[in-house]
Amino acid sequence: MSVPAxxxxxxxxxxxRKDNDLADISAEVDPKLEVAAVIRLAYEQRTxxxxxxxxxxAQDGLFRILGAPAGxxxxxxxxxxxxxxxxxLPSEAGVKDVIDKMLSAKxxxxxxxxxxxxxxxxxxxxxxxxxxxxxxxxxxxxxxxxGDYIQxxxxxxxxxxxxxxxNWSIARAMVYDKTRMVGLIMKPQHIAQIFQEWKKTGQDxxxxxxxxxxxxxxxAASMPLPAGVSEAEYVGALCGTxxxxxxxxxxDMYVPANSEIVLEGTISITDTxxxxxxxxxxxxxxxxxxxxxxxxxxxxITHRENPILPVCVPGRAxxxxxxxxTMIGTLASAEIRQLLQDHGIPVTQVFALFETQVIWAAxxxxxxxxxxxxxxxxxFCTKLGDLVFRNKCGMQIHRxxxxxxxxxxxxxxxxxWAFATRCRPSMDEFHFEDVPAYPLVPYMSHGPGTKLTGGKxxxxxxxxxxxxxxxxxxTCDFESGYPEEVKKRVLSRRGEFGL
Numbered sequence: 001m002s003v004p005a006x007x008x009x010x011x012x013x014x015x016x017r018k019d020n021d022l023a024d025i026s027a028e029v030d031p032k033l034e035v036a037a038v039i040r041l042a043y044e045q046r047t048x049x050x051x052x053x054x055x056x057x058a059q060d061g062l063f064r065i066l067g068a069p070a071g072x073x074x075x076x077x078x079x080x081x082x083x084x085x086x087x088x089l090p091s092e093a094g095v096k097d098v099i100d101k102m103l104s105a106k107x108x109x110x111x112x113x114x115x116x117x118x119x120x121x122x123x124x125x126x127x128x129x130x131x132x133x134x135x136x137x138x139x140x141x142x143x144x145x146x147g148d149y150i151q152x153x154x155x156x157x158x159x160x161x162x163x164x165x166x167n168w169s170i171a172r173a174m175v176y177d178k179t180r181m182v183g184l185i186m187k188p189q190h191i192a193q194i195f196q197e198w199k200k201t202g203q204d205x206x207x208x209x210x211x212x213x214x215x216x217x218x219x220a221a222s223m224p225l226p227a228g229v230s231e232a233e234y235v236g237a238l239c240g241t242x243x244x245x246x247x248x249x250x251x252d253m254y255v256p257a258n259s260e261i262v263l264e265g266t267i268s269i270t271d272t273x274x275x276x277x278x279x280x281x282x283x284x285x286x287x288x289x290x291x292x293x294x295x296x297x298x299x300x301i302t303h304r305e306n307p308i309l310p311v312c313v314p315g316r317a318x319x320x321x322x323x324x325x326t327m328i329g330t331l332a333s334a335e336i337r338q339l340l341q342d343h344g345i346p347v348t349q350v351f352a353l354f355e356t357q358v359i360w361a362a363x364x365x366x367x368x369x370x371x372x373x374x375x376x377x378x379x380f381c382t383k384l385g386d387l388v389f390r391n392k393c394g395m396q397i398h399r400x401x402x403x404x405x406x407x408x409x410x411x412x413x414x415x416x417w418a419f420a421t422r423c424r425p426s427m428d429e430f431h432f433e434d435v436p437a438y439p440l441v442p443y444m445s446h447g448p449g450t451k452l453t454g455g456k457x458x459x460x461x462x463x464x465x466x467x468x469x470x471x472x473x474x475t476c477d478f479e480s481g482y483p484e485e486v487k488k489r490v491l492s493r494r495g496e497f498g499l
Contacts, residue, residue, distance in 0.1 A: 009258070016085065021082065029054065040313050042320075043321065046072050061307065065139065096349065102334045103337070112242060119257025127300045133176075134178055151171075153211070155231075170221050184291075188392050208263065213259045243256060245257060248264040251264060289445070335393035348366050359396070361397045362415045363400050398441055437456065
């Protein structure tokens with residue numbers, strides 16, 4: 001029985017090819033900046049996802065590179081088709097459908113993975129003296145980067161030392177020497193919380209990184225699920241079928257059996273090295289941004305025949321969103337929506353807007369239900385900010401924009417119109433300076449004020465009458481400003497009018 005695309009990265013790549021959304025590149029391409037430049041161009045010009053079959057320096061097929069696996073599709077009529085393929089959704093699915101799908105397992109019974117004896121990721125096994133990370137064509141992604149980043153879209157898998165919790169997340173790592181990588185472990189990600197628990201034990205942390213894992217698993221690893229939730233079990237509930245995992249060669253971690261490449265070993269709780277700079281998700285690579293981070297020792301590399309390394313090259317989303325927006329931003333939106341609805345807030349949709357580097361999120365409310373609460377802008381926005389900004393799922397969001405159901409929260413133009421015309425500066429803005437900040441946001445890391453707290457705001461984009469369920473205006477556009485019969489007549493006569 002064939003495996004569907006959302007459960008096998010190799011099948012996913014073939015699916016993109018069938019969609020005419022994959023560029024098979026046989027010419028030799030240099031992993032030092034050239035590969036990344038092609039990928040960035042693909043995001044920004046919304047071309048096909050580039051698959052590099054001939055990466056300079058690759059040996060014995062290790063490895064090919066796929067860029068922009070969750071970038072916007074090259075078909076302008078199906079912009080989110082690649083994301084849809086991650087989740088077995090129809091090609092025409094939008095981000096609302098992606099959010100709904102990723103939340104569909106909430107309340108469902110977790111479905112544990114099954115352990116199998118072997119899998120495609122065991123087709124080749126490299127251990128001991130044969131490991132040399134410096135000989136792999138790990139890409140240099142930005143001219144200011146501090147190293148070659150082999151891990152940008154793989155799943156970091158680490159166990160809690162004392163609890164039955166295996167955490168899957170995405171955290172970057174660059175090659176340090178023959179057998180070691182240095183990777184960013186940053187609060188409040190769960191990987192950082194678990195790392196601190198391991199430090200208390202005095203033992204190094206066993207890890208595995210699954211590169212080219214099942215696409216739906218990579219989506220779950222990008223989602224800010226609550227602490228203690230196993231992403232592998234959540235994926236099982238999403239799919240209605242358990243993931244197949246296989247045991248690592250050198251530790252007790254289990255990885256998706258059909259992963260393209262698996263790196264496994266230990267993370268030192270004492271040894272660190274400089275990590276970065278790195279071209280970040282907000283479109284900057286600050287030259288002074290390197291920091292001391294833990295060293296990963298790679299004790300085994302296992303992989304499929306002729307494996308494919310997925311690569312994300314973060315950058316300016318207003319030119320073309322990458323996976324740090326399409327995946328991380330969209331999935332944070334899902335968790336924020338769930339959080340607010342769980343607390344009785346009449347929220348219909350939440351979306352972290354790509355054009356804002358997913359720093360801003362539109363929060364759409366049902367104005368009739370809002371009126372039933374008998375609240376006002378100050379009380380409502382304060383409650384909203386307290387919930388979101390003090391929760392892990394709101395970590396990366398620094399501005400919430402509250403809009404009504406007359407505004408499309410997925411449309412930047414619509415949201416900006418509401419913000420510009422309904423949010424009075426100062427009086428309609430409610431600031432939060434005592435909440436955790438996202439230190440990667442440029443105005444936090446390199447702006448005035450503290451780096452780790454504050455800098456967050458809720459912008460009320462509702463006029464006072466909207467809190468009473470009223471709308472005392474007609475919107476002056478074609479869709480809303482004219483009777484249906486007039487619109488139909490005009491549209492039917494467009495040819496006559498030469499329009």
